[in-house]
Amino acid sequence: MEILLTNDDGIFAPGIRALTHELCKIGNVTILAPDREQSATGHAITVHHPLRVQEMEFGDDSCVKAYSVDGTPSDCVKLGAEVVLKKKPALVVSGINRGPNLGTDVLYSGTVSAALEGVILGIPSIAVSLATVEEADYAFAAKFTRIASINIVTRGLPPDTLLNINIPSLEEKDIAGVQITRLGIRRYKDVFDRRTDPRGKVYYWLAGEVIDLDEDPDTDTVAIRNNLISVTPIHFDLTKHALIQELESWTWPLEN
Amino acid sequence: MEILLTNDDGIFAPGIRALTHELCKIGNVTILAPDREQSATGHAITVHHPLRVQEMEFGDDSCVKAYSVDGTPSDCVKLGAEVVLKKKPALVVSGINRGPNLGTDVLYSGTVSAALEGVILGIPSIAVSLATVEEADYAFAAKFTRIASINIVTRGLPPDTLLNINIPSLEEKDIAGVQITRLGIRRYKDVFDRRTDPRGKVYYWLAGEVIDLDEDPDTDTVAIRNNLISVTPIHFDLTKHALIQELESWTWPLEN
Numbered sequence: 001m002e003i004l005l006t007n008d009d010g011i012f013a014p015g016i017r018a019l020t021h022e023l024c025k026i027g028n029v030t031i032l033a034p035d036r037e038q039s040a041t042g043h044a045i046t047v048h049h050p051l052r053v054q055e056m057e058f059g060d061d062s063c064v065k066a067y068s069v070d071g072t073p074s075d076c077v078k079l080g081a082e083v084v085l086k087k088k089p090a091l092v093v094s095g096i097n098r099g100p101n102l103g104t105d106v107l108y109s110g111t112v113s114a115a116l117e118g119v120i121l122g123i124p125s126i127a128v129s130l131a132t133v134e135e136a137d138y139a140f141a142a143k144f145t146r147i148a149s150i151n152i153v154t155r156g157l158p159p160d161t162l163l164n165i166n167i168p169s170l171e172e173k174d175i176a177g178v179q180i181t182r183l184g185i186r187r188y189k190d191v192f193d194r195r196t197d198p199r200g201k202v203y204y205w206l207a208g209e210v211i212d213l214d215e216d217p218d219t220d221t222v223a224i225r226n227n228l229i230s231v232t233p234i235h236f237d238l239t240k241h242a243l244i245q246e247l248e249s250w251t252w253p254l255e256n
Numbered sequence: 257m258e259i260l261l262t263n264d265d266g267i268f269a270p271g272i273r274a275l276t277h278e279l280c281k282i283g284n285v286t287i288l289a290p291d292r293e294q295s296a297t298g299h300a301i302t303v304h305h306p307l308r309v310q311e312m313e314f315g316d317d318s319c320v321k322a323y324s325v326d327g328t329p330s331d332c333v334k335l336g337a338e339v340v341l342k343k344k345p346a347l348v349v350s351g352i353n354r355g356p357n358l359g360t361d362v363l364y365s366g367t368v369s370a371a372l373e374g375v376i377l378g379i380p381s382i383a384v385s386l387a388t389v390e391e392a393d394y395a396f397a398a399k400f401t402r403i404a405s406i407n408i409v410t411r412g413l414p415p416d417t418l419l420n421i422n423i424p425s426l427e428e429k430d431i432a433g434v435q436i437t438r439l440g441i442r443r444y445k446d447v448f449d450r451r452t453d454p455r456g457k458v459y460y461w462l463a464g465e466v467i468d469l470d471e472d473p474d475t476d477t478v479a480i481r482n483n484l485i486s487v488t489p490i491h492f493d494l495t496k497h498a499l500i501q502e503l504e505s506w507t508w509p510l511e512n
Contacts, residue, residue: 233495238362
């Protein structure tokens with residue numbers, strides 16, 4: 001089985017290394033990952049600059065070919081499928097991200113966007129995040145990703161859908177189980193720090209404390225808080241279908 | 257009425273200028289727009305760098321205050337609401353983009369992402385694009401945006417929903433009408449140009465010809481082809497709710 005692996009923390013991050021080790025047990029792994037951290041890039045693609053693809057040494061796993069890319073996670077998936085592999089892999093895996101990708105925040109996530117790019121290209125895809133920004137052990141999260149990968153390839157997913165997986169940063173014995181969830185609603189407060197630079201000019205730095213507005217137990221945000229692995233099906237159709245009929249009843253004068 | 261205006265073509269683009277002229281007829285306009293073109297940035301936000309906000313002259317419209325930002329369209333909306341206005345405006349308008357934002361492509365769109373940021377902040381929002389990449393006259397599109405803005409503020413939208421409006425680049429008399437649509441499915445073929453730089457090294461440049469895989473007349477892509485203005489309701493919940501029950505029937509062994 002051919003697996004395309006990427007992330008948004010960059011090719012030198014520990015999460016992608018742990019994942020490579022596990023995914024090698026079930027297939028050939030081709031890594032295309034950004035040459036530096038690309039967090040919060042959302043679904044950016046590079047259109048105004050050329051992209052370089054550089055083959056890299058990646059430890060002694062003979063099942064791996066690795067390439068660094070001076071672009072975004074979505075660029076990596078596009079280049080991996082279209083240029084390096086020249087065919088669709090069986091699976092796109094994005095991660096393991098350092099830090100959670102939950103609720104409304106998935107819109108900003110390079111990790112999730114890379115997996116979305118996979119499903120746009122017609123490839124079953126998963127995004128995986130470890131729910132801590134501290135240094136952590138990725139071994140269990142990597143093992144669970146291997147199990148989820150087998151599940152997806154065996155059972156199949158609808159062509160427009162990826163799985164977004166968030167894993168608590170706990171020892172395996174303390175994980176409470178797996179829950180299928182929906183995306184919760186998150187907001188931030190005190191969003192910008194206002195600071196003054198050494199020359200007296202004002203600048204702003206995005207900060208902010210997360211607030212979960214949605215406390216339903218079926219949300220990913222609450223599942224993680226309850227030490228559960230959260231598995232959320234995500235699709236790329238942003239249409240709000242339920243509103244189409246109402247909008248048709250509005251008048252839309254071309255003259256005014 | 258307080259209107260926050262942004263775009264992804266940058267503060268010097270003609271589309272935002274035409275829009276300012278029309279929106280001044282219905283409210284006070286505060287512009288925060290990127291200091292350069294930011295197309296295909298998706299929903300990127302700037303977390304690793306500070307942001308500067310620079311007040312600008314913006315013609316002789318006394319109803320306008322304008323600021324350039326060295327960030328993305330989403331940064332502009334966050335900064336506009338939280339730092340410059342210090343309150344929620346009545347409406348966020350993003351555009352007028354040079355070029356269509358249709359179907360699957362909205363995921364890559366800085367224009368649409370800025371409006372999504374608006375609804376995330378709880379503000380009624382619209383994204384507006386003129387469906388041509390050629391030089392064009394934005395006057396009619398700007399007028400229609402004013403009409404749509406009045407419609408939205410009068411009628412109200414659900415709190416998680418924006419309207420994505422695409423306008424054919426035609427004279428007003430040749431516009432066939434307004435259609436409420438869903439997002440069509442677009443793909444690209446021959447995606448990367450492979451080239452060699454002056455030093456003999458290979459690079460890749462994103463290219464590709466668009467293919468509309470979805471030919472239903474209720475899609476935005478087909479509406480534009482039929483010279484109709486397309487109005488698509490878009491929300492930020494990417495959850496594929498219909499799949500949750502099936503995934504619950506899968507087994508998710510923690511050991512394997």
